[in-house]
Amino acid sequence: MLRHCGNQENSVKNSYEETSDGAHQNIARATHILDVLAASGKNGLRLTDVVLATGLKKTVVHRALAGLTAHGLAIHDGATSRFHLGDKLFAWVHKARDRFALADRVRPFLESLAADILDTVYFSVIRGDDAICYCRVEGSFPIRTLTLEVGSVRPLGVGSGSLALLAFQPVAVRERIIAERAAERVRYDIDDAALRRNITVTREKGYALHKGLFAEGMMGLGVPVYNTAGISVGALSTAAITARLEGPRLDEVAARMQTEADAIRAGLAELLDEI
Numbered sequence: 001m002l003r004h005c006g007n008q009e010n011s012v013k014n015s016y017e018e019t020s021d022g023a024h025q026n027i028a029r030a031t032h033i034l035d036v037l038a039a040s041g042k043n044g045l046r047l048t049d050v051v052l053a054t055g056l057k058k059t060v061v062h063r064a065l066a067g068l069t070a071h072g073l074a075i076h077d078g079a080t081s082r083f084h085l086g087d088k089l090f091a092w093v094h095k096a097r098d099r100f101a102l103a104d105r106v107r108p109f110l111e112s113l114a115a116d117i118l119d120t121v122y123f124s125v126i127r128g129d130d131a132i133c134y135c136r137v138e139g140s141f142p143i144r145t146l147t148l149e150v151g152s153v154r155p156l157g158v159g160s161g162s163l164a165l166l167a168f169q170p171v172a173v174r175e176r177i178i179a180e181r182a183a184e185r186v187r188y189d190i191d192d193a194a195l196r197r198n199i200t201v202t203r204e205k206g207y208a209l210h211k212g213l214f215a216e217g218m219m220g221l222g223v224p225v226y227n228t229a230g231i232s233v234g235a236l237s238t239a240a241i242t243a244r245l246e247g248p249r250l251d252e253v254a255a256r257m258q259t260e261a262d263a264i265r266a267g268l269a270e271l272l273d274e275i
Contacts, residue, residue, distance in 0.1 A: 160222030161237030
């Protein structure tokens, strides 16, 4: 049984809505449309499907899709009247591969960890004031809690991996982010006081925890991954049903994750220092 994050879709929509009326409106709309095309996988979407998924007017979607198709960012299948992501995106990914070498290099560490704890594990990195998921390896435990897709972005402090990243930043950086990103945490019901409490507990324990933040009956556990300067630039995290992250097993999983985080730091120091 797969469990998906109930707030993830709303998070994407809210993020789009925040930028859609500003100076980057056209880019925001195009990005939103590409997001929903990506989510459709190999099935693609009809024009009406994109309109429903984005909430944009049909004329706006029609113009945007025409432009994206003209520039190779989308493809229209005349036989099915469905749109798909375009080949140019594949070409961009290939050209940018070296830039994101860390995602490939970290995967064996995640595979080892997932094989041991049996739950799905994630690796996220810090990008500005956000955490972005770089890699995900699914565990073999039958009940899976998939809270992040590769490429998912969350404000620092939201979610176990993101909280692990924030908690071990320098004090001045933490305080700035707490002050400047408060509005973006409203939808997660995390105010400044709650976030400070979470940071304090995380620093005391050495790992971050959250319970029921994205789905009822689910817990998340995250540990920081440091660069050679001792700054948290990455995080390992896992999400599982609450029963799997309680009691003695919580300490066992946390210790195993910290061991893997140390191995990543030792083995990929050069790449971590580039973040």
